[in-house]
Amino acid sequence: MSNRTKFGLLGKNISYSFSRKYFSEKFEKLGLKEYKYGNFDIPEIEEFPFLLYHREDEYRGINVTIPYKEAVMRYLDAIDEDAKKIGAVNTIKVTDDNKLVGYNTDYYGFQKSIEPFIKEHHKNALILGTGGASKAIAYALKKMNIDYKFVSRKVDENMFLYSALNEEILEKHTIVVNCTPIGTHPNIDECPNIPFQFITEKHLFFDLIYNPEETKFLSEAKKRGAAVKNGFEMLQLQAEKSWEIWNS
Template identity: 55%
Template sequence: MKKTYGLLGRHIGYSFSKNYFSEKFEEENLDCEYKNFDISQIEDVKEIINNPVVKGLNVTIPYKEEVISFVHDLDPIAKEIGAVNVIKFDKDKRLKGFNSDYYGFTESLKPLLNNTVKKALILGTGGASKAIAYALQQLNIEYTFVSRNPDFNELSYTNLDEDIIRTYTLIINCTPLGTHPDVQNYPDIPYEYITKNHVLYDLIYNPAETVFMQKGKEKGATVTNGLRMLILQAEKSWEIWNT
């Protein structure tokens, strides 16, 4: 019987993971399959985790936080982040939650950094932004969240002025703005203050170049999409499932 792995999420027909792992299994001649488990509410996960052929799961929007109550153990890093994107099934079906997003982000960001990067703006406050914040903390980069409805200690998009943009030379888009098919959308920040010292990192990978990235490029900034992060976190997932 084939080992089954899969992605848990909602509206995930576009899934990077399914394509990535299906190709991997074929190339490496592994007797495994990867499925999309598209569920409309988190309670539906019970049926999936009770299925004896399922050996591991990735978790995406909007369940990275909600799924925590369905696992038996949490890796210390996932616990600190407060979000899970990998679930390992051990032999007696105990489930352990991990976070490989922070690893994928950290390793894909490191080659892009320059010595002016001391502070970062994280655009958006969803599940993905938690892993990003944890990664920045490990890299000793100060960060501030930017939100449409800012909490205490967060900035509003209307607060972003020349001084802030000049000081925060790393800007990470953790919002869905600009994702296919709404490719004309982009975060509302004052791009006129972006310089060649800036790094603009978009977690979106479809399209390969977002308007957010284009606007950074026009100002000479270093830009990247989320594809490298996805590949690295997928490989880390595979490592977790198999150790």
């Protein structure tokens, strides 16, 4: 395994990438001069196998981000039990015999990051968005015995429509997690369309976005006394978990 010194991030339009900066700085701190972390920025997931072809023995690990956390699964040789249940992969380990094994460290990062904020009355959550990240959030909440409902623009009997959110729903669901990209830099004036007038100091708002540090979603909730947390610590925790997996 010692000759495997390459790592990467698979995604689309990822020049802003947290992972590349994070791991490049980590390698520097650890004195791992030969280690490299690059971006696989591809327009279609179908290009993924060609990227790795003939180069698997150089790679040790790959992170996966929007929009490929679900689509990448069909190219993997094995999938960890948690990732299978979640239905999304954000970490790939390349084994000694060049097999690609998928894991999910998002749920771990989210759970560890939100746990210190959970109070007795936080029994129900709203998850905004239905992509790969939201599945990991749902899995973590389930592990924490917190009931949840997805909020979407699509009509589905198991979800709330944004337009259906009212005082009664928000009074019951005191955790609100934003898994959409709405409000990410540079679109910092945008915000998921929820009725903030029903938010109180009983609420806990978590935004997976970390740039800007305080999104409009968080600042609107904070104005009304809610506890707020952005996604930066979650990202760090899931990255460290990936590192652990690649080196285990």
